[in-house]
Amino acid sequence: MELKTVETPHVAVRYLLGGQGPALVYLHGAGGIAADDPLLAELAKAHTVYAPLIPGYGDSEECPEIRDMLDFTLHTADVVAALGLKDPILVGHSMGGMIAAEMAALAPNDVSRLALIAPAGLWDDEHPIADLFATLPFEMPALLFHDAVAGAAMLTAGRNVTDPNFLQTYLVTNARQLGMAGRILFPIPERGLSQRMYRIKARTVIVWGDSDRLIPPVYAHGFKKGIARAELVSIPEAGHMVTLEKPGLVAEAIARLG
Amino acid sequence: MKFTWFNLMPWPYLPDDFREKNRSVWVDIDQKLFDPAKSHEVYNTYMDLLEYADTLGFDGVGVNEHHQNGYGIMPSPNIIAAGLARRTKDAAIVVLGNSIALYNPPVRVAEEFAMLDCISGGRLVAGFPVGTSMDTNYCYGQIPSLTREKYQEAHDLIVKAWTTREPFAFNGRYNKLRHVNIWPRPIQQPRPPVHIPGGGSVETYDFCIDNTYSYSYLSFSGYLRAQALMNGYWKRVEERGVDKSPYRAGFAQTILVADTDEEAERLYSEHVSYFYNRCLHVYPGFADAPGYRTIKTIQTGALSQYAPPVGGYTQLTWKDLTEGGHVIAGSPETVRQRMEELIKGLNVGNIFCLMHVGNMPADKCMYSTKLFAEKVMPKLRNMFPDWDDDNRFWTTPLDKRVTAGRLPKDAPTGADLAKTYAVEA
Numbered sequence: 001m002e003l004k005t006v007e008t009p010h011v012a013v014r015y016l017l018g019g020q021g022p023a024l025v026y027l028h029g030a031g032g033i034a035a036d037d038p039l040l041a042e043l044a045k046a047h048t049v050y051a052p053l054i055p056g057y058g059d060s061e062e063c064p065e066i067r068d069m070l071d072f073t074l075h076t077a078d079v080v081a082a083l084g085l086k087d088p089i090l091v092g093h094s095m096g097g098m099i100a101a102e103m104a105a106l107a108p109n110d111v112s113r114l115a116l117i118a119p120a121g122l123w124d125d126e127h128p129i130a131d132l133f134a135t136l137p138f139e140m141p142a143l144l145f146h147d148a149v150a151g152a153a154m155l156t157a158g159r160n161v162t163d164p165n166f167l168q169t170y171l172v173t174n175a176r177q178l179g180m181a182g183r184i185l186f187p188i189p190e191r192g193l194s195q196r197m198y199r200i201k202a203r204t205v206i207v208w209g210d211s212d213r214l215i216p217p218v219y220a221h222g223f224k225k226g227i228a229r230a231e232l233v234s235i236p237e238a239g240h241m242v243t244l245e246k247p248g249l250v251a252e253a254i255a256r257l258g
Numbered sequence: 259m260k261f262t263w264f265n266l267m268p269w270p271y272l273p274d275d276f277r278e279k280n281r282s283v284w285v286d287i288d289q290k291l292f293d294p295a296k297s298h299e300v301y302n303t304y305m306d307l308l309e310y311a312d313t314l315g316f317d318g319v320g321v322n323e324h325h326q327n328g329y330g331i332m333p334s335p336n337i338i339a340a341g342l343a344r345r346t347k348d349a350a351i352v353v354l355g356n357s358i359a360l361y362n363p364p365v366r367v368a369e370e371f372a373m374l375d376c377i378s379g380g381r382l383v384a385g386f387p388v389g390t391s392m393d394t395n396y397c398y399g400q401i402p403s404l405t406r407e408k409y410q411e412a413h414d415l416i417v418k419a420w421t422t423r424e425p426f427a428f429n430g431r432y433n434k435l436r437h438v439n440i441w442p443r444p445i446q447q448p449r450p451p452v453h454i455p456g457g458g459s460v461e462t463y464d465f466c467i468d469n470t471y472s473y474s475y476l477s478f479s480g481y482l483r484a485q486a487l488m489n490g491y492w493k494r495v496e497e498r499g500v501d502k503s504p505y506r507a508g509f510a511q512t513i514l515v516a517d518t519d520e521e522a523e524r525l526y527s528e529h530v531s532y533f534y535n536r537c538l539h540v541y542p543g544f545a546d547a548p549g550y551r552t553i554k555t556i557q558t559g560a561l562s563q564y565a566p567p568v569g570g571y572t573q574l575t576w577k578d579l580t581e582g583g584h585v586i587a588g589s590p591e592t593v594r595q596r597m598e599e600l601i602k603g604l605n606v607g608n609i610f611c612l613m614h615v616g617n618m619p620a621d622k623c624m625y626s627t628k629l630f631a632e633k634v635m636p637k638l639r640n641m642f643p644d645w646d647d648d649n650r651f652w653t654t655p656l657d658k659r660v661t662a663g664r665l666p667k668d669a670p671t672g673a674d675l676a677k678t679y680a681v682e683a
Contacts (some may be wrong), residue, residue: 134285136543177548178549179403180549182403184394187395187401207590210550
């Protein structure tokens with residue numbers, strides 16, 4: 001994947017571009033996304049994949065004007081327009097799924113194919129979602145992966161944790177990325193999607209890892225119930241980072257959208 | 259010098275194995291550890307101690323705001339301050355402060371501070387903290403990366419409400435108010451003195467300098483560790499080309515006085531240990547929500563004082579804490595020397611004396627407080643003779659103030675009233 005920049009009304013946006021085929025826009029989760037993401041590689045086999053970074057993620061410029069759910073939704077629609085795309089396949093993981101669902105609800109005639117991978121956006125008192133913002137780095141793998149040991153290796157890959165500057169770099173990255181994510185996820189990752197979901201017209205695939213301990217699979221049913229043309233694909237032996245643990249199966253599920 | 263007697267109001271009944279059995283003293287502290295019936299005595303004793311400090315000539319008595327916190331049972335400092343405004347005579351009422359991003363709308367703070375200033379006869383020092391991440395984000399749900407913007411707007415609204423003499427409309431991002439017109443307004447003009455508690459945010463230095471507010475570093479780790487941060491502040495003051503009045507800064511320090519150094523250790527070491535080893539046991543996941551601190555601040559290396567120390571927690575001993583300067587303790591002479599070092603070293607005119615620590619009982623606290631007031635404070639009064647007249651950062655009370663509870667014991671009779679209100683023919 002290649003890292004590129006596109007101008008939007010509020011801010012210049014960095015995006016990953018790769019592959020060939022029908023256009024697919026991929027919205028990443030709160031942890032961000034890397035150029036070597038295995039799911040992007042899978043998707044790029046049959047699609048032209050555009051994966052824009054939320055402002056503040058990676059090396060991208062911050063955008064203080066994006067404060068609430070409507071701002072995130074419209075900004076992302078601006079990105080799609082700036083990329084010159086019309087009704088691309090819209091895919092979002094976790095926070096990205098929340099944004100994608102909001103886009104499809106806000107402009108139902110602009111989104112005809114939607115894939116939501118363990119999306120945030122709903123809240124059920126009976127099944128509270130873990131507080132990502134009070135989770136320590138060493139607790140993350142068990143929360144995010146089916147296989148915590150392999151997950152820990154994936155999270156630390158390419159990072160030199162013994163570097164004295166590591167902590168500061170880590171804190172700055174967290175402040176930029178999770179600080180931005182917190183605007184729609186903190187302290188409860190719910191901003192009213194449940195009352196807008198009925199507007200979604202898109203043919204929708206909902207993908208969930210069976211061992212998702214961050215957003216438990218019970219939430220899949222909330223989305224399935226709320227979106228008229230939705231089907232659910234459950235993936236065994238995968239946690240919230242099903243995108244890293246089972247990228248092939250996630251890509252297969254998305255392929256159902258044609 | 260201005261000495262403010264400060265009490266964090268810790269809950270004094272945390273069990274011995276608190277640290278082993280609980281993950282945090284803050285945010286999700288075990289409900290069962292609070293005993294409302296016991297708190298009746300705890301609150302009243304703590305308020306008695308604050309009132310006692312007023313009788314000994316402290317310049318101020320101080321309270322602050324924390325939520326869901328085992329070492330600070332003052333979610334509403336204004337309630338305590340209201341009691342103090344009535345029961346103290348001369349001391350400034352230092353509310354350090356109200357976390358203004360949490361009040362909806364923040365005119366509530368403008369109003370309550372105005373009430374406190376009016377009731378106390380102009381003795382209010384107003385503090386506007388951003389609030390710790392524990393309080394502001396984890397307990398009160400404010401979005402971390404928007405907290406400062408909301409704080410800034412709340413500040414602007416409060417100051418405008420205090421200083422504008424006619425109703426105005428306020429079209430903020432977080433506050434839309436058509437008719438702002440606070441009633442009452444403060445006695446002190448143009449506004450009560452303002453102190454800003456900070457923890458090393460560069461932006462806060464400039465905010466204080468721009469508005470002539472005093473910068474208060476409320477650290478628990480003592481004056482030796484504070485040097486770098488305060489140097490940063492004074493460097494910024496110099497860069498901005500304003501005067502270096504020591505009253506531009508304040509510092510919180512745990513202080514414990516006894517007849518001798520040995521007696522201090524004997525009397526106070528268990529209470530100091532209680533505070534540093536139990537009360538500061540904060541789950542690191544609550545120390546610093548991502549986005550709460552600005553990038554600029556993180557890059558200066560200022561980390562939350564609640565983040566775990568490098569190398570992890572260890573049990574801090576009396577020796578560690580006194581030698582490391584977390585605590586200034588000992589005979590009046592020892593304390594005087596170290597206080598002088600602190601005051602000169604940090605160039606601070608406002609000292610927030612943390613004279614109650616952990617689970618210290620009232621008798622020991624009175625003993626230490628009295629020794630400090632009588633044998634230490636007088637010797638530290640003239641540290642900054644050049645700045646004696648600088649009253650930009652302290653209160654201007656009314657000259658003639660009434661005494662609370664001054665009504666006669668008995669109600670007048672009808673005959674008394676007939677005489678008092680007799681209509682002249």
